[in-house]
Amino acid sequence: MSRIDFQRVCKRYAPNLPYTIKDADIAIAQGEFCVFVGPSGCGKSTLLRMVAGLESITSGELSIGGRVVNELEPAKRGVAMVFQSYALYPHMTVAENMAFGLRVFGADRLTIEKKVKKAADILQLTPLLDRLPKQLSGGQRQRVAIGRAIVKEPDVFLFDEPLSNLDAALRVQTRLEIAKLHHDIGTASMIYVTHDQVEAMTLADKIVLLRSGAAVQEQGSVAQFGSPMALYHRPENLFVAEFIGSPKMNILPATLLRAEADHAVVRVQGGERGEGAEITVAVDARRAQPGDAVSLGIRPEHLLHGSEAPGAPLAASVRQMERLGEASMLYLDVAPGLPMVTLRLEGYAPQCAGEALTLRLRPEQCHLFDAAGQAFARSVALPG
Numbered sequence: 001m002s003r004i005d006f007q008r009v010c011k012r013y014a015p016n017l018p019y020t021i022k023d024a025d026i027a028i029a030q031g032e033f034c035v036f037v038g039p040s041g042c043g044k045s046t047l048l049r050m051v052a053g054l055e056s057i058t059s060g061e062l063s064i065g066g067r068v069v070n071e072l073e074p075a076k077r078g079v080a081m082v083f084q085s086y087a088l089y090p091h092m093t094v095a096e097n098m099a100f101g102l103r104v105f106g107a108d109r110l111t112i113e114k115k116v117k118k119a120a121d122i123l124q125l126t127p128l129l130d131r132l133p134k135q136l137s138g139g140q141r142q143r144v145a146i147g148r149a150i151v152k153e154p155d156v157f158l159f160d161e162p163l164s165n166l167d168a169a170l171r172v173q174t175r176l177e178i179a180k181l182h183h184d185i186g187t188a189s190m191i192y193v194t195h196d197q198v199e200a201m202t203l204a205d206k207i208v209l210l211r212s213g214a215a216v217q218e219q220g221s222v223a224q225f226g227s228p229m230a231l232y233h234r235p236e237n238l239f240v241a242e243f244i245g246s247p248k249m250n251i252l253p254a255t256l257l258r259a260e261a262d263h264a265v266v267r268v269q270g271g272e273r274g275e276g277a278e279i280t281v282a283v284d285a286r287r288a289q290p291g292d293a294v295s296l297g298i299r300p301e302h303l304l305h306g307s308e309a310p311g312a313p314l315a316a317s318v319r320q321m322e323r324l325g326e327a328s329m330l331y332l333d334v335a336p337g338l339p340m341v342t343l344r345l346e347g348y349a350p351q352c353a354g355e356a357l358t359l360r361l362r363p364e365q366c367h368l369f370d371a372a373g374q375a376f377a378r379s380v381a382l383p384g
Contacts (some may be wrong), residue, residue: 002065002078002155002189004028004051009060011046020046023220024060026208033182033190037200038210039243043221044193045160047210051191052081052158065155080149081158084165086141088133095120095129098147112151119150122184123177139170143177150181157185159192163199171199179203197246201228209240238373241297247329247342249367250303254296259285262379264368266296268314269335279312281366283376297367300329300344304360311360316341318355323348332359 005028011021020043028034036044049055050062053074061068069077080101088097098119099112107115120126123143133141142162149157159178163171179202182190194200200207209223209231224231224240235241241249254266257278264285267276279296288294304311316332319340328349332341343359351357368376 002030002187003063004034004156004189004191005061005063006047007061007063009047009050009062010058011043011050011055012058018217019058019221020216021050021221022216024222026222026225028189028191028206030189031187032205033192033203034206034208035192035194035200035204036208036210037194037197038223039212040195042210042212043216044208044210047208047221048081048158048160048191048193051077051156052079053077078155079158080152080154080156081160082142082145082149082162084161086133086145086165088141088144090133093130093132094125094136094144094147097133097144098125098151101148101152115151115153116147119147122150122181123147137170138166139174142166142174146178146181150185155188157188157190159190161193161195163194163196171196175199175203197244201232201244204228207231209243211239215239234375234378235297235367236375238295238297238369241367241369241375245299247300247344249297249299250339250341251369252296252334252338252341254279254294254368256285256288256290256292256294258290259288261286263363264376266294266368268296269338277312277314279314279361279366280363281368281376282363282380283366283368283378285368285370285376287376288370293371295369295373296361297369298361298365300342302362302365303341303343304362305343305345305357306360307358309358309360311362314359314361316343316357316359318351318353318357320353321349321351332357334359 006024006026009024010019012019036047038044046055050057057070062070095116098116102112120129125143163174207228208225210221211223224236231240231244252268254268257265257267261284264281264283265278267278269276316334318330319333320331322329328345330343334341364380
């Protein structure tokens with residue numbers, strides 16, 4: 001069994017220091033691929049190292065396969081770790097590097113050869129088994145490091161930013177290989193640390209998004225835990241809404257006018273005549289009062305434009321553009337003093353800097369957050 005349970009797990013390095021990890025409650029099912037993601041310094045590698053047994057736990061319980069492992073030494077946890085650096089022995093061949101851990105634990109020669117061959121076949125390393133690390137590319141070295149973990153047949157694989165040293169093309173290739181590895185192995189759970197949203201969104205069954213700084217002490221480390229599409233389409237707070245997605249979600253300050261069970265009406269600055277725009281949002285905001293300050297969010301690809309498009313109108317002018325080939329990014333001003341709004345359009349956009357246009361916001365695509373940054377419950381179904 002490879003289920004992993006964090007129960008109010010905390011970590012701080014001294015009693016007088018703030019928590020690095022606070023009140024982490026996470027349940028990773030057997031066979032799941034879970035990605036820890038968050039800003040620099042949020043503690044994602046620390047959390048991973050606690051699973052590996054390389055960091056002590058200040059309080060709380062960590063269980064692997066139903067067994068509390070707080071005090072269990074790393075070698076007895078049934079985990080294998082792939083580090084950011086390849087950590088290969090330069091004087092050993094690929095086969096010898098992959099076999100090293102098995103030899104240390106006294107496995108017999110036939111068992112070692114069988115497991116190395118199986119791992120090499122999975123990772124397409126068979127033609128390279130007699131080469132030294134210096135004769136390999138960066139992507140091949142990373143696959144050898146992964147192979148060294150596979151041969152141990154662990155219950156849990158731990159990856160600590162394994163692609164960060166690779167160039168863009170190799171990152172994509174190796175990411176696909178890791179996804180295939182997860183599919184082929186099946187029963188082993190995987191925890192993967194990254195700062196790259198693309199890796200998190202494409203690899204994960206579940207994502208743990210971690211906070212950093214003062215927010216950890218006030219609210220705990222885990223900002224949201226769920227499927228990639230849940231974090232993208234149903235962020236529970238402003239931190240998640242602005243962190244997940246590239247470009248990030250547009251956030252505009254607004255005032256709540258009225259709230260019903262299935263929708264709320266807010267006013268944002270701007271509008272076609274500059275008098276402000278009333279926008280309907282498909283949420284239940286009845287816990288707030290009319291006149292309360294709120295934040296309205298909408299993702300760049302969910303904005304429409306044009307006077308004939310459906311949705312509430314919001315006047316804007318183009319400040320800057322980026323044409324990427326497959327899409328165009330328009331950076332817009334909607335009112336003095338308000339944050340810039342990003343509009344994503346497919347293909348080539350003919351607009352130019354200074355041009356006026358009308359944005360359209362559909363109720364079902366908008367999000368609404370209270371003054372504390374917590375999302376109001378949605379009243380329409382969304383993916384994820």
